[in-house]
Amino acid sequence: MTALEKAAAGERLTSDEALALYTEAPTQVLGRLADAARARRHPDRVVTYIIDRNVNYTNVCVARCNFCAFYRQVGSADGYVLGFDEIFSKIDETIGVGGGQILLQGGHNPDLPITWYEDLFGAVKARYPDFKLHALSPPEVMHISRMAQLPVPTVIKRLIAAGLDSIPGGGAEILVDRVRKLLHCDGKATADEWLGVMREAHRAGLRTTATMMYGTVETLDERLEHMFRLRDLQDQTGGFTAFIAWSFQPDHTELGLEHGITLEATGVDYLRTLAVARLVLDNFDNLQSSWVTQGGKVGQLSLLFGANDMGSVMIEENVVRAAGAAYCMDELEIVRNIEDAGFIARRRNMHYDVLGDPIFRERDVPRMLSLARARADGDTSVPAELVNYAARSRAGKDARNQRPELTIEE
Amino acid sequence: MTERHEDTKTHGVVLGSMMTGSASIEPLLERLLGGETLSASEQAALFESRDLLSLGMAADQLRRRRHGAQVTFVRVADVALESAAAGEVTWEGSPGEIRITGTPGDLAQAIAAVSAVVAAAGDVPVTAFSLGDIELVAGDVTAAGAWLKALKQAGLSAVAEAPVDGLRSPDALIEAAAAVGLPIARLTVDRAAQADRPALVARVAALVQAHPAIDVFAPLPRTTGGLTPSTGYEDVHMVALARLLVPVHHIQVDWQRYGPKLAQVALTFGADDVDGVSPRDQVTEGRRRSPLEEIRRNILAASGEPAERKALFSRRS
Numbered sequence: 001m002t003a004l005e006k007a008a009a010g011e012r013l014t015s016d017e018a019l020a021l022y023t024e025a026p027t028q029v030l031g032r033l034a035d036a037a038r039a040r041r042h043p044d045r046v047v048t049y050i051i052d053r054n055v056n057y058t059n060v061c062v063a064r065c066n067f068c069a070f071y072r073q074v075g076s077a078d079g080y081v082l083g084f085d086e087i088f089s090k091i092d093e094t095i096g097v098g099g100g101q102i103l104l105q106g107g108h109n110p111d112l113p114i115t116w117y118e119d120l121f122g123a124v125k126a127r128y129p130d131f132k133l134h135a136l137s138p139p140e141v142m143h144i145s146r147m148a149q150l151p152v153p154t155v156i157k158r159l160i161a162a163g164l165d166s167i168p169g170g171g172a173e174i175l176v177d178r179v180r181k182l183l184h185c186d187g188k189a190t191a192d193e194w195l196g197v198m199r200e201a202h203r204a205g206l207r208t209t210a211t212m213m214y215g216t217v218e219t220l221d222e223r224l225e226h227m228f229r230l231r232d233l234q235d236q237t238g239g240f241t242a243f244i245a246w247s248f249q250p251d252h253t254e255l256g257l258e259h260g261i262t263l264e265a266t267g268v269d270y271l272r273t274l275a276v277a278r279l280v281l282d283n284f285d286n287l288q289s290s291w292v293t294q295g296g297k298v299g300q301l302s303l304l305f306g307a308n309d310m311g312s313v314m315i316e317e318n319v320v321r322a323a324g325a326a327y328c329m330d331e332l333e334i335v336r337n338i339e340d341a342g343f344i345a346r347r348r349n350m351h352y353d354v355l356g357d358p359i360f361r362e363r364d365v366p367r368m369l370s371l372a373r374a375r376a377d378g379d380t381s382v383p384a385e386l387v388n389y390a391a392r393s394r395a396g397k398d399a400r401n402q403r404p405e406l407t408i409e410e
Numbered sequence: 411m412t413e414r415h416e417d418t419k420t421h422g423v424v425l426g427s428m429m430t431g432s433a434s435i436e437p438l439l440e441r442l443l444g445g446e447t448l449s450a451s452e453q454a455a456l457f458e459s460r461d462l463l464s465l466g467m468a469a470d471q472l473r474r475r476r477h478g479a480q481v482t483f484v485r486v487a488d489v490a491l492e493s494a495a496a497g498e499v500t501w502e503g504s505p506g507e508i509r510i511t512g513t514p515g516d517l518a519q520a521i522a523a524v525s526a527v528v529a530a531a532g533d534v535p536v537t538a539f540s541l542g543d544i545e546l547v548a549g550d551v552t553a554a555g556a557w558l559k560a561l562k563q564a565g566l567s568a569v570a571e572a573p574v575d576g577l578r579s580p581d582a583l584i585e586a587a588a589a590v591g592l593p594i595a596r597l598t599v600d601r602a603a604q605a606d607r608p609a610l611v612a613r614v615a616a617l618v619q620a621h622p623a624i625d626v627f628a629p630l631p632r633t634t635g636g637l638t639p640s641t642g643y644e645d646v647h648m649v650a651l652a653r654l655l656v657p658v659h660h661i662q663v664d665w666q667r668y669g670p671k672l673a674q675v676a677l678t679f680g681a682d683d684v685d686g687v688s689p690r691d692q693v694t695e696g697r698r699r700s701p702l703e704e705i706r707r708n709i710l711a712a713s714g715e716p717a718e719r720k721a722l723f724s725r726r727s
Contacts, residue, residue, distance in 0.1 A: 027678045027713070028467045035463060263704055266711040267671030268678060297642025297672045304463055304643075341643045342460035 007033045007279050010040055018224050022276045027268055034275035034306030041285060042308045047338045048286075048348040049310040051099035051331060051359065052134070055090050057082045057120075061107025063139065063188040066255040067173070067216055067248055071107050075395030081109065083383025084123055091128055094315060097331070097366065098359035101350055103312070104135035105170055108143040108188060111396030114158065116389045117144065121163035133163055134350050137170030138197035139188040147392070153200045160204060166350045167201045169209035169244065174218045175226045182217045183255070195233055202239025207351055210240045210284075214273060215248040215265030216255060223273065227280045234283045241352055242286035242309060245273055246293040267298040271305040278306025286352055291337075296329055300337040309348075310334050330367055332360050435459045439468040442654055450612070453655055457608045462647055462679075469650035469680030476659060481677055481714035483665070483684035483705050484721065491538075494523035499530040503689030507721035509570050510538035514547060517557055521564045528565035535567035535721035537595050541583055542576030544569070551579050555586035567721055568593040572624075573600040573632070574614050584621045593722060596626040596662055596685070601633045607648060615656045625659040625723075627652055628685060630668060630676075645672055646679045653680025660723070665705065674708040683719075684709075 001009075003017035004025065013021070021030060039045075060079040061071035072079040082090075091102060121133055136144070136159065145155045156164075172194055173185055180186035189197070201208050210230045214223050234240050247265035248255070265273075270290070278287055289307040291299020292314065299310070313331045329337070335358045338345040347355040359365060382399050391397045438452050448456070459465065487501035491512030501508060508531050514520035520539065527536050538561070541554075548554040558569070569587060572594045577583055587594055597617065602610055611629070618624055629652035630645055645668065653661045663676040664686040673684055688701040709716040718726040 026467075026470075028463050028470060031463050032467075263700075263707060266708050267674050268708075268712045270671075271675065295642075295669065295671055296639075297645060297669070298675060300642040301646060301675060336638070337641050337643075340641045341462075 004029070004033070008036065010037065010282075012282055013280055015221075015224055015228055018227075018276060018280050019221060021279065022220055022224065022272065027272055030272055030275040030279075031305045034278040035304055037278045037282070038287075038306050038308050045343050046346050046354070047303060047308055047310060047341075047343040048346050048352060048354065049313060049331075049334050049338070050101065050348050050350065051094070051097060051313045052101040052103055052350075053090055053094040053099060053315040054103045054105070054312065055082070055087060056106050057087065057104060058106040058109045058112065060109040060111070062110055063108045063143075063185065065173075065183055065185040065188065067183055067185075067213070067253050069249070069251060069253045074110060074393045075398075079395075081112065081383060081386060084120060084385055086383070087120065087124070088127060090315075091124065091131060095128070095131070097313070097315065098347075099313070099315070100130065100355075101132035101134050101165075103168055104133060105137055105140065105168060108140065110147065110393050111386075111389070111391035113389050114144050114148040114150070114155065116386075118158060118162040119385075119388075121159065125163035132165045132350060134166045134168055135159075135164055137168050138194045138201075139171035139185075141167070141197045141201075142189045142193055152197055153204070156197075156200055156204050156206070160206065164206070166206055166241075167198070167208040169198075169211040169240070172211045172226070173213045174216075174222055175212075175229045176218065176222045179216070179218045179222055191229065195229060198239065199233060199237060202237035207239055207241045209242045209244060209288075210234075211243070212245045212277075213248055214245060215269070224276070224280065227277055231281055231283060234281070238283070240284060241350065242288055243277055243281050243284050244288040244290060244311070245270070245277055246290040249293060264293075267294060270294050270298060271302060274302050274307060275305040291329060296333065296337060299329075300341055303338070303341045303343060309352075310338055331358060331365065332367065335360075435461055435464060439464060439654075443468055443471060448655070450608075453612070454608055456651060456654065462643060462650070465647065465650040465654065466679040469653040470678060472653050473661070473680050473682050477682045479713065479715045480717050481682055481684065481709045481712070482660075482717050482719045482723065483687050483709070484719050485687045485689040485701070486685065487689045489523075489527055491519070491523050494527050495519045497522075497526050499526050501689065503691055505534055505689035506719060506726050508534050508536045510536065511570075513543040514539065516547070517560060520557065521560055524561055524564040524566045535724075536565065537568045537570040537721050538566055539570055540576065540598075541569050541572035541587070541594060542600075545578060545583055551582040551586060554583055555589065558587050558592050559590040562590050562592045566592065568595040571596050571598040571628075571632075573598045574617065575602065575606075575610060576600045580613075580617055581620060584617065584624065588621070588623060594624055595721060596628050597624055597658075598628045599631050602631045602648070604644065607651075611651060611655050614652075614658075618656055618658045626662055626683065627656050627658045627660070628662040628664065629656075630663060632664075632667070634667060642672055642675070646676055649676045649681050650679045665701075670704060670708055674712050677709065677712040677714055 003020045058081045059070055059072050060074055141155055145152045175191040177186055177191050198208050212226050247270055286309050287307045288309045288311045289299045289302040314328050335345040345358055349355055387400055391400055484506045486507045486509050487505035488509050488511045491510055494510055508527055510523050510527055524538055544557050545554045548557045574597055597614055614627055629648050660683045661681045662683040662685050663673045663681045665673050665684050666686045687705050706716045720726050
């Protein structure tokens with residue numbers, strides 16, 4: 001039986017078979033195979049999306065990944081930490097357009113101890129009991145674990161107790177340490193560490209997503225190795241809800257500016273990669289379209305190449321936007337794209353439970369045709385509550401001491 | 411990396427058993443690939459079909475029959491009419507075509523602009539104007555014919571475009587251009603609501619059959635944007651149907667107007683030529699979007715063989 005025949009029959013692929021399809025199958029043949037695999041799992045032709053907000057609580061980061069245009073070094077004048085009130089305000093706006101969750105991620109800020117996260121989560125849950133916190137990718141969990149000198153299971157347990165609902169799959173990049181070393185991201189989490197955090201999260205009862213950032217220094221074999229490692233863990237835990245692949249956005253990144261990786265992976269490469277992921281990840285229910293990096297047009301076409309989810313309505317996104325991607329679609333536009341491709345649009349939550357029809361058909365919601373930003377340019381104010389948390393860096397201590405009414409109790 | 415074999419026909423046996431869309435179009439596509447012409451109702455069935463992948467696979471087969479793996483592209487420098495008419499003619503980079511944009515107020519302005527650009531262009535072909543604008547400003551076909559003759563004499567290589575939905579007398583105008591030896595670089599579509607597309611494609615097919623010298627059709631609307639821009643599905647659907655139903659040699663997509671990602675995907679759904687690539691070697695983001703590198707890379711990634719051309723498809727060395 002050939003790889004093509006096995007894929008067409010819905011049988012599990014080996015890595016050699018996947019590579020043969022990835023490298024040799026015509027693009028639309030891959031699309032047809034992936035579309036059939038999607039249809040086997042989602043025969044109702046429902047395509048889901050979620051109304052949530054991508055909130056980046058800080059851009060201060062010690063990881064210094066060379067593919068990232070978002071981070072600022074400790075002490076940078078452009079560094080920020082959002083205050084609790086700013087985050088509440090963003091939650092209010094999200095609820096206003098029908099959202100029930102924020103995706104909360106940020107840099108590895110040495111001046112935010114685990115208690116800051118616990119207090120934030122607790123405050124959110126106290127104020128918005130039903131609102132969901134999809135927060136802290138595995139490298140952030142690793143960072144908190146190292147800072148607090150607590151094992152990962154303990155960190156996860158404490159964060160769950162504070163209000164964490166699920167973990168996003170960010171920071172996976174390519175789960176091959178050769179690649180991670182070249183991207184300077186092995187320090188924030190090795191491949192095993194990333195998978196280990198997810199394993200512990202699944203054991204603790206959390207559902208998580210899985211991602212892949214491709215188009216830097218990896219080979220096709222390494223993209224596949226990434227997928228197969230995810231498939232293996234999913235076989236063990238069943239904890240992943242979805243897989244999301246996106247291409248490296250080179251603008252303003254060290255990798256782009258200094259290492260000559262200046263061209264983004266192409267749209268056809270994205271569709272082929274997505275299709276192969278649908279075939280390899282035969283134990284994942286959901287594959288998201290990354291229209292944020294591919295644009296609405298290719299994002300919509302990804303529904304023919306294995307995707308069954310259009311991801312999030314975009315209220316705010318800062319990380320890939322910093323690196324050049326600047327696409328924006330509100331709920332109306334996402335639904336139009338889903339239906340135009342012949343699918344049925346349904347709102348979902350992070351667990352992919354269908355919540356209902358598009359909210360704009362139930363009540364008026366404001367159009368969102370431009371992205372909100374993490375913080376206005378030039379705003380260097382420090383949130384008042386930060387004084388309650390001991391800073392570790394010199395710059396963090398200095399910033400907090402600039403508020404004369406506040407004193408830091410060591 | 412193993413070379414990809416993009417001929418989808420060889421995979422048909424396996425894939426035939428896993429149709430997810432409207433299987434009813436398969437016999438229609440088989441007949442098209444066999445060289446038959448479909449009736450209007452059969453063509454309408456293709457437009458109504460949601461089975462974009464089947465349409466795309468058939469369109470890709472037809473494209474490969476005509477062009478093999480070759481995908482042509484042209485770097486175009488736009489020069490504004492007003493500037494050119496005032497003798498201010500500049501452009502950056504290394505274009506294979508210089509295109510005068512804008513609607514002339516009168517023939518004298520048009521000739522002044524063409525003369526100035528031709529004088530500066532050296533051996534780079536100069537194209538200009540929309541045939542629809544010439545018809546509108548000249549007033550009628552006879553006057554438009556006089557314009558075309560004068561523009562040819564001023565050194566114009568081709569009329570830049572003929573919008574099928576913007577011509578009152580398309581046959582007569584195309585004949586007038588042919589009579590003075592002035593080619594039309596491409597048939598275009600100004601606007602095309604979904605409901606209008608079957609009739610529009612039929613009109614283009616009829617025009618191409620009546621005027622074999624026209625060998626390029628750019629099926630995606632030139633007027634884009636607004637609060638409800640076309641979707642990727644609509645764009646690629648139109649490209650595939652243009653390849654399947656219009657007996658024209660080249661199906662063209664616009665690099666700048668539709669963006670690299672959509673244009674590249676269109677190359678796997680029947681398009682074989684990319685118009686409007688920037689002539690500049692460097693743009694604001696440094697090498698980030700070096701257009702020549704990016705277009706070649708995108709064509710290769712779509713399993714094509716890039717071939718740079720000049721206007722009117724003369725090969726660029």
